[in-house]
Amino acid sequence: MLTKKKVKTPFDLIGNTPLVELKNFPLNNGNRLFAKLEFYNLGGSVKDRLGMNIIEQALLRGEIKMNTVVEATAGNTGIGLALACQKYNLKLRVYVPEKFSVEKQSIMRALGAEIINTPTEYGMLYAREQALNFAQKTGAFYTNQFESFDNPASYNALADEIKRDVGQVDVIVTGAGSGGTFTGLAQHFKESYRVIVEPEGSILNGGAAGSHRTEGIGVEKWPPFLEKDLIDKIETISDIDAFTRVTELAQKESLLTGSSSGAALHAALKVQESMTNSNIVVIFPDAAERYLSKQIFNIKGE
Ligand code: PMP
Numbered sequence: 001m002l003t004k005k006k007v008k009t010p011f012d013l014i015g016n017t018p019l020v021e022l023k024n025f026p027l028n029n030g031n032r033l034f035a036k037l038e039f040y041n042l043g044g045s046v047k048d049r050l051g052m053n054i055i056e057q058a059l060l061r062g063e064i065k066m067n068t069v070v071e072a073t074a075g076n077t078g079i080g081l082a083l084a085c086q087k088y089n090l091k092l093r094v095y096v097p098e099k100f101s102v103e104k105q106s107i108m109r110a111l112g113a114e115i116i117n118t119p120t121e122y123g124m125l126y127a128r129e130q131a132l133n134f135a136q137k138t139g140a141f142y143t144n145q146f147e148s149f150d151n152p153a154s155y156n157a158l159a160d161e162i163k164r165d166v167g168q169v170d171v172i173v174t175g176a177g178s179g180g181t182f183t184g185l186a187q188h189f190k191e192s193y194r195v196i197v198e199p200e201g202s203i204l205n206g207g208a209a210g211s212h213r214t215e216g217i218g219v220e221k222w223p224p225f226l227e228k229d230l231i232d233k234i235e236t237i238s239d240i241d242a243f244t245r246v247t248e249l250a251q252k253e254s255l256l257t258g259s260s261s262g263a264a265l266h267a268a269l270k271v272q273e274s275m276t277n278s279n280i281v282v283i284f285p286d287a288a289e290r291y292l293s294k295q296i297f298n299i300k301g302e
Contacts, residue, residue, distance in 0.1 A: 013042040024252040030277035039287035043079040051080020053154035064180040068140035072127035075104025082111035103290040152302035155184030170278035179223035186230035255286035
């Protein structure tokens with residue numbers, strides 16, 4: 001019989017995700033490549049960690065007044081927040097630009113979120129304005145992942161898990177949407193070479209914001225918590241390279257990931273070319289199944 005101590009609740013399935021070594025991509029001398037599989041979180045992405053932390057911090061500070069939470073999101077944050085709102089009996093309203101995958105929107109709805117779609121061409125900045133307006137009008141709590149310092153702080157446990165499983169981390173590679181995952185990890189890996197990954201059409205490497213198909217990453221406005229000295233390298237990756245790596249991950253490593261994982265892998269493989277004897281850790285934020293409507297595999301007939 002199970003002892004009571006061993007019985008988990010679904011919410012215990014956030015964090016403590018597996019880390020695996022990828023052995024089927026050619027690497028420079030002595031380099032090893034490790035992937036942290038964040039799609040093993042309860043809601044299927046790295047952003048479950050943020051959803052839970054941002055709500056728990058707000059509850060601790062007594063900031064949630066009208067029992068309602070509002071956010072602008074590409075989807076994964078909304079899923080993480082929907083889980084946290086279920087746990088704490090809160091209502092959730094999310095503003096989602098309509099281009100983002102219908103799978104993520106269905107999952108958010110299934111978990112009880114109310115979705116308001118905003119026009120794709122107005123970008124995430126417009127969705128953010130709408131969320132803020134709603135909060136100001138109604139007194140709902142705006143989680144504001146794009147500016148909240150609780151966002152990077154959501155990844156303390158992620159950093160600890162990586163240190164526990166890998167030991168010496170020479171390079172850490174992660175994509176940026178809000179920039180929270182990168183910032184949180186970069187603060188914990190000050191001795192490592194820290195690589196932030198964006199798609200073409202994101203502003204970190206300069207240039208104007210533009211469209212891209214790689215979903216979940218891409219920055220329209222520099223995040224206030226992302227200090228420049230945390231970044232050793234910004235890698236800007238094309239959609240085609242990200243999608244090609246997603247296909248290779250499925251075929252060479254039996255890993256079904258989303259396109260931001262493909263972009264992060266492509267960046268990691270580039271960066272390792274000028275290194276030897278290094279442990280490289282790359283974050284895989286979510287899985288392929290929530291993008292099947294987006295043809296993320298570069299396979300003929302798809
Ligand atoms: N990949 C995916 C699939 C995501 O949904 C997100 C979050 N939008 C990220 C990467 C980037 O995470 P962050 O917001 O912490 O930069």
